[in-house]
Amino acid sequence: MKLFLKFDFTKICNVLLEEKLNACNFKYQQTAFGEIELLEQVSKQQFEEFNNSIKDYGIYVIEDAKKIMVQKIKDVIIDMVFNDENDISVKTSVFLAEKLNQNYSYLSNLFSEVTFTSIENYIILQKIEYTKTLLTNEELSLTEIAYKLNYSSVAHLSKQFKNTTGITPSAFQRIIIKRKENRID
Known part of the structure; x- marks a missing residue:
């Protein structure tokens, strides 16, 4: 059996990011699609853990x-x-x-x-x-x-x-x- 699916990529990304940010206990605010403001300082280790947790989904933190x-x-x-x-x-x-x-x-x-x-x-x-x-x-x-x-x-x-x-x-x-x-x- 085949299923034909319709995707809302924006919603998928938002839900995934919310799950990953909450798992890291980050306090944050989404300011725009693909743009998140961290409301408190995070350690380098916390940042790396978050960054690694989203890479498997093809999501990357851009720093340039x-x-x-x-x-x-x-x-x-x-x-x-x-x-x-x-x-x-x-x-x-x-x-x-x-x-x-x-x-x-x-x-x-x-x-x-x-x-x-x-x-x-x-x-x-x-x-x-x-x-x-x-x-x-x-x-x-x-x-x-x-x-x-x-x-x-x-x-x-x-x-x-x-x-x-x-x-x-x-x-x-x-x-x-x-x-x-x-x-x-």
């Missing part, structure tokens, strides 16, 4: 200032794309500059310097990941998805999808449908 800002950029982009409450039609440069209170040129240059790709490419990757999620878990047409993600047309979404994944959204849908049909109950 540039990498911290890049992670903040990524978090804002993910929130912008995946959070239905955000107005995705707002220009990305304006959205990022306002959310991070930084000049977009600075953010763009820093992102490229650290990740060796552009903010625009990262946004496309996130939109395609969200498209795959919507195609897998929702009953939305490509037209509805293109509108939801602020694409100018279905053709534009389809082209970016194929350039990123190597297959068209329709082919991706057929694969998902075939997998669901072939599952053993």
Whole structure:
């Protein structure tokens, strides 16, 4: 039997971090997604224990200032794309500059310097990941998805999808449908 699951990665990460922070008896406050303020000093040993406890889950404490800002950029982009409450039609440069209170040129240059790709490419990757999620878990047409993600047309979404994944959204849908049909109950 196969189970098809829908994930809320933000909630998963928040619950996991809460469990790990509480296990270490840290007094903390989550100030933003991926950002936690420790409300009291912790020993180096306590910090190392916490750090080691989250590494198995692919979560790492970032200590380099540039990498911290890049992670903040990524978090804002993910929130912008995946959070239905955000107005995705707002220009990305304006959205990022306002959310991070930084000049977009600075953010763009820093992102490229650290990740060796552009903010625009990262946004496309996130939109395609969200498209795959919507195609897998929702009953939305490509037209509805293109509108939801602020694409100018279905053709534009389809082209970016194929350039990123190597297959068209329709082919991706057929694969998902075939997998669901072939599952053993």
